Amino acid sequence: xxxxxxxxxxxxxxPPGGGKPGTSLRDLIEQGAFATxxxxxxxxxxWEVVDEIDRMRPxxxxxxxxxxxxxxxxxxxxxxxxAGQRAxxxxxxxxxxxxxxxxxxxxxxxxxxxxxxxxxxxRVLAGLSPQERxxxxxxxxxxxxxxxxxxxxxxxxxREHLSVAAALAHVxxxxxxxxxxxxxxxxxxxxxxxxxxxxxxxxxADAASTVADLVGDAPRFVRATESAERAxxxxxxxxxxxxxxxxxxxxxxxxxxxxxxxEVIEDADSEDASRQGGAKHWDGHYMAVSVLQLARTxxxxxxxxxxxxxxxxxxxxxxxxxxxxxxxxxxxxxxLVGTGGKVGTQASSACVxxxxxxxxxxxxxxxxxxxxxxxxxxxxxxxxVLAVVAGLLFTGLDVATAVGLSLLxxxxxxxxxxxxxxxxxxKVGIDPALVSAxxxxxxxxxxxxxxxxxxxxxxLGL
Amino acid sequence: xxxxxxxxxxxxxxPPGGGKPGTSLRDLIEQGAFATxxxxxxxxxxWEVVDEIDRMRPxxxxxxxxxxxxxxxxxxxxxxxxAGQRAxxxxxxxxxxxxxxxxxxxxxxxxxxxxxxxxxxxRVLAGLSPQERxxxxxxxxxxxxxxxxxxxxxxxxxREHLSVAAALAHVxxxxxxxxxxxxxxxxxxxxxxxxxxxxxxxxxADAASTVADLVGDAPRFVRATESAERAxxxxxxxxxxxxxxxxxxxxxxxxxxxxxxxEVIEDADSEDASRQGGAKHWDGHYMAVSVLQLARTxxxxxxxxxxxxxxxxxxxxxxxxxxxxxxxxxxxxxxLVGTGGKVGTQASSACVxxxxxxxxxxxxxxxxxxxxxxxxxxxxxxxxVLAVVAGLLFTGLDVATAVGLSLLxxxxxxxxxxxxxxxxxxKVGIDPALVSAxxxxxxxxxxxxxxxxxxxxxxLGL
Numbered sequence: 035x036x037x038x039x040x041x042x043x044x045x046x047x048x049p050p051g052g053g054k055p056g057t058s059l060r061d062l063i064e065q066g067a068f069a070t071x072x073x074x075x076x077x078x079x080x081w082e083v084v085d086e087i088d089r090m091r092p093x094x095x096x097x098x099x100x101x102x103x104x105x106x107x108x109x110x111x112x113x114x115x116x117a118g119q120r121a122x123x124x125x126x127x128x129x130x131x132x133x134x135x136x137x138x139x140x141x142x143x144x145x146x147x148x149x150x151x152x153x154x155x156x157r158v159l160a161g162l163s164p165q166e167r168x169x170x171x172x173x174x175x176x177x178x179x180x181x182x183x184x185x186x187x188x189x190x191x192x193r194e195h196l197s198v199a200a201a202l203a204h205v206x207x208x209x210x211x212x213x214x215x216x217x218x219x220x221x222x223x224x225x226x227x228x229x230x231x232x233x234x235x236x237x238x239a240d241a242a243s244t245v246a247d248l249v250g251d252a253p254r255f256v257r258a259t260e261s262a263e264r265a266x267x268x269x270x271x272x273x274x275x276x277x278x279x280x281x282x283x284x285x286x287x288x289x290x291x292x293x294x295x296x297e298v299i300e301d302a303d304s305e306d307a308s309r310q311g312g313a314k315h316w317d318g319h320y321m322a323v324s325v326l327q328l329a330r331t332x333x334x335x336x337x338x339x340x341x342x343x344x345x346x347x348x349x350x351x352x353x354x355x356x357x358x359x360x361x362x363x364x365x366x367x368x369x370l371v372g373t374g375g376k377v378g379t380q381a382s383s384a385c386v387x388x389x390x391x392x393x394x395x396x397x398x399x400x401x402x403x404x405x406x407x408x409x410x411x412x413x414x415x416x417x418x419v420l421a422v423v424a425g426l427l428f429t430g431l432d433v434a435t436a437v438g439l440s441l442l443x444x445x446x447x448x449x450x451x452x453x454x455x456x457x458x459x460x461k462v463g464i465d466p467a468l469v470s471a472x473x474x475x476x477x478x479x480x481x482x483x484x485x486x487x488x489x490x491x492x493x494l495g496l
Numbered sequence: 497x498x499x500x501x502x503x504x505x506x507x508x509x510x511p512p513g514g515g516k517p518g519t520s521l522r523d524l525i526e527q528g529a530f531a532t533x534x535x536x537x538x539x540x541x542x543w544e545v546v547d548e549i550d551r552m553r554p555x556x557x558x559x560x561x562x563x564x565x566x567x568x569x570x571x572x573x574x575x576x577x578x579a580g581q582r583a584x585x586x587x588x589x590x591x592x593x594x595x596x597x598x599x600x601x602x603x604x605x606x607x608x609x610x611x612x613x614x615x616x617x618x619r620v621l622a623g624l625s626p627q628e629r630x631x632x633x634x635x636x637x638x639x640x641x642x643x644x645x646x647x648x649x650x651x652x653x654x655r656e657h658l659s660v661a662a663a664l665a666h667v668x669x670x671x672x673x674x675x676x677x678x679x680x681x682x683x684x685x686x687x688x689x690x691x692x693x694x695x696x697x698x699x700x701a702d703a704a705s706t707v708a709d710l711v712g713d714a715p716r717f718v719r720a721t722e723s724a725e726r727a728x729x730x731x732x733x734x735x736x737x738x739x740x741x742x743x744x745x746x747x748x749x750x751x752x753x754x755x756x757x758x759e760v761i762e763d764a765d766s767e768d769a770s771r772q773g774g775a776k777h778w779d780g781h782y783m784a785v786s787v788l789q790l791a792r793t794x795x796x797x798x799x800x801x802x803x804x805x806x807x808x809x810x811x812x813x814x815x816x817x818x819x820x821x822x823x824x825x826x827x828x829x830x831x832l833v834g835t836g837g838k839v840g841t842q843a844s845s846a847c848v849x850x851x852x853x854x855x856x857x858x859x860x861x862x863x864x865x866x867x868x869x870x871x872x873x874x875x876x877x878x879x880x881v882l883a884v885v886a887g888l889l890f891t892g893l894d895v896a897t898a899v900g901l902s903l904l905x906x907x908x909x910x911x912x913x914x915x916x917x918x919x920x921x922x923k924v925g926i927d928p929a930l931v932s933a934x935x936x937x938x939x940x941x942x943x944x945x946x947x948x949x950x951x952x953x954x955x956l957g958l
Contacts, residue, residue, distance in 0.1 A: 210700060238677075347887075347890055380934070383772055
């Protein structure tokens with residue numbers, strides 16, 4: 035044990051592999067330099083190896099995994115992304131296979147199984163011990179993305195009447211098998227959750243007191259079928275380390291631990307980011323998905339929005355006479371629809387995030403509409419004046435006035451559409467993040483163009 | 497203690513205040529119904545009250561806070577957002593004031609002080625006990641957003657030679673003052689960090705063993721001056737409950753706890769979301785900031801981008817002859833620049849997120865460029881064919897061909913610009929999230945328009 039004073043020992047300070055630019059496990063594997071790759075992996079920490087394998091195409095991940103020393107392989111496997119685990123499991127055979135699957139935590143196993151092809155999943159289940167198989171099957175019974183899928187079922191529970199000393203002895207006896215012993219749910223004879231004690235309180239308590247003395251307020255909990263994201267956000271908001279998970283009858287079935295909650299939130303935020311960008315979310319690592327998959331996640335929305343965008347052509351077509359008469363009108367189209375889209379994007383990303391972290395509720399619709407409209411009006415007034423001044427550089431006062439006036443209205447429209455769409459989406463049960471920048475932009479493009487041509491027709495008397 | 501079987505007892509299932517639609521603490525305060533508001537607050541859990549006060553304008557927050565029973569006021573205060581704490585502290589006087597400030601955790605206090613007006617901050621520091629003042633001053637010495645600002649300095653440390661029994665006795669003696677006892681750093685006589693033991697291992701260990709037997713790999717840690725976000729992401733990636741924080745000499749100065757890490761990540765992600773939307777991030781709650789503040793966070797980027805957008809007018813102006821000759825060209829401008837912006841937004845949001853969670857590194861620039869260019873080319877080919885077909889509904893084959901060909905190139909451009917800009921930003925030390933949807937859209941608008949007019953001129957022989 036040496037004091038970690040050397041700068042390179044700081045994990046947070048040195049990016050993985052950053053010390054030797056140009057060589058990474060991924061590069062070595064792709065170049066077929068397996069001996070060097072093996073040395074690389076031996077010299078690194080487990081998390082550095084995991085990080086590298088996560089970035090590889092599945093076929094390379096399998097090759098890299100085979101190079102690992104047996105005693106490190108399991109540690110690495112456990113921390114890999116599901117896509118990598120899947121690829122490795124699919125090529126594994128016999129005893130090696132069973133050993134790996136059996137030693138995974140039940141929650142990790144259930145999540146991995148949910149993503150495996152049916153044939154492989156059956157093989158995995160068949161290889162498990164009866165007890166492990168029962169745990170896994172129960173977890174697979176909960177809906178995808180529910181708290182039940184992410185919880186750990188291996189929990190140490192206490193009874194209220196126990197003395198502190200007896201409770202500690204019980205924890206010592208059962209603790210080795212549990213994923214955590216920091217949160218100790220208290221249950222009655224029917225395993226109904228009645229309270230929670232923290233290990234901290236148990237350790238610090240007077241040995242003569244009982245568990246009942248240490249129980250605090252009514253315990254927070256989540257039902258196994260409820261959304262894992264919602265439970266995880268609750269934990270983050272209230273600094274809850276592990277949240278008890280109960281079934282429909284109020285019986286304890288597991289704990290959602292802080293690390294599972296972190297994973298749930300990171301995945302949910304990544305999904306929101308993809309959707310906000312106007313793409314489907316893909317499973318797995320950005321560097322590991324193929325270009326074809328990448329394009330496919332984006333194609334659906336682009337084609338849909340291209341079809342909606344044809345409305346802009348229709349609108350412009352409808353006003354083609356005006357465009358032919360005053361060609362200068364066309365000059366400002368990109369500026370106007372572009373700015374409207376930007377105001378809309380600002381409002382929608384603010385509201386999607388505020389909804390996600392619980393700052394805004396669907397019932398705030400009217401209030402948000404007023405706030406965003408007022409903000410859009412303020413911005414529109416400022417930008418409108420700027421646009422009139424700038425417009426005079428290219429054209430006459432009449433067109434410039436039409437541009438400024440249109441910009442004012444388009445900003446109001448953009449802020450309003452961007453601000454309320456996520457709330458309306460949530461109200462009708464759609465993920466607010468689907469009201470993405472591209473969607474808002476497209477809607478504002480079409481309506482903004484209508485506004486522009488109507489205002490221009492009125493101002494120019496066309 | 498009753499089993500929580502009634503559906504309304506489920507914290508995650510019932511949104512705060514959701515049981516009684518139409519009434520919320522915020523509404524009651526705004527209506528001046530203080531007696532009803534007091535009853536409301538008495539009947540609710542602390543976190544529900546906090547949630548409501550966070551949503552209020554500062555002046556209302558102070559009024560609501562004054563209604564709370566004395567024994568709950570502190571619990572509520574502790575969990576409020578800094579903006580609300582600030583508002584309340586500014587109107588508080590004398591002993592009440594000192595009591596509040598003294599009983600805050602040092603890390604919460606340091607962060608709050610960092611945001612207070614200098615006059616109030618001095619008053620706060622003056623009111624502290626000498627020991628608390630020293631702790632707070634040390635933390636204020638670390639840069640904003642550094643791990644030092646977020647850590648808890650009150651930590652129970654162990655020495656390697658201790659027996660497990662002695663170590664547990666030490667934890668019992670010192671634990672009450674510490675924010676956590678789950679992570680127990682091990683230090684030498686100079687307080688250099690040499691290892692970490694988890695309380696779990698200590699509790700489960702054989703009483704005859706020593707602390708040295710329980711110490712695992714070289715401990716992960718972060719320097720106090722390093723980025724809190726980076727440290728928090730490391731904790732999330734590696735399921736670290738509490739991360740030791742050391743000074744420049746490798747001496748332990750505190751622990752970054754899981755709840756502080758959650759807060760750091762939530763704030764960083766909210767900031768990314770604002771920036772991705774093309775707005776500055778504001779401090780505080782969406783519902784609590786004024787419309788003027790909201791507009792101000794957005795105005796800077798809008799004005800900047802409006803000025804850049806004038807380039808689109810310049811470009812169109814340059815090709816005004818072509819537009820006058822073939823007015824049909826104008827019809828497709830919103831569709832073309834709009835689609836380019838969308839492809840760019842998809843690519844940039846994917847890469848900003850992948851950078852934030854560490855899936856992509858700045859050194860991946862060339863690889864990302866190739867991936868995004870290939871994906872843009874694929875998407876552009878598909879959309880280009882669609883655009884030719886759709887274009888024929890409105891115009892002749894020559895213009896439709898120009899539109900399709902332009903769209904192909906614009907998609908390639910959009911994906912490339914959107915994909916590599918965040919990496920370039922990180923390389924030159926700018927927050928990648930500032931390469932937002934609006935910024936990418938504006939750049940692609942200008943370049944896309946140039947492409948369109950050049951392609952159209954070539955195809956139509958203008």
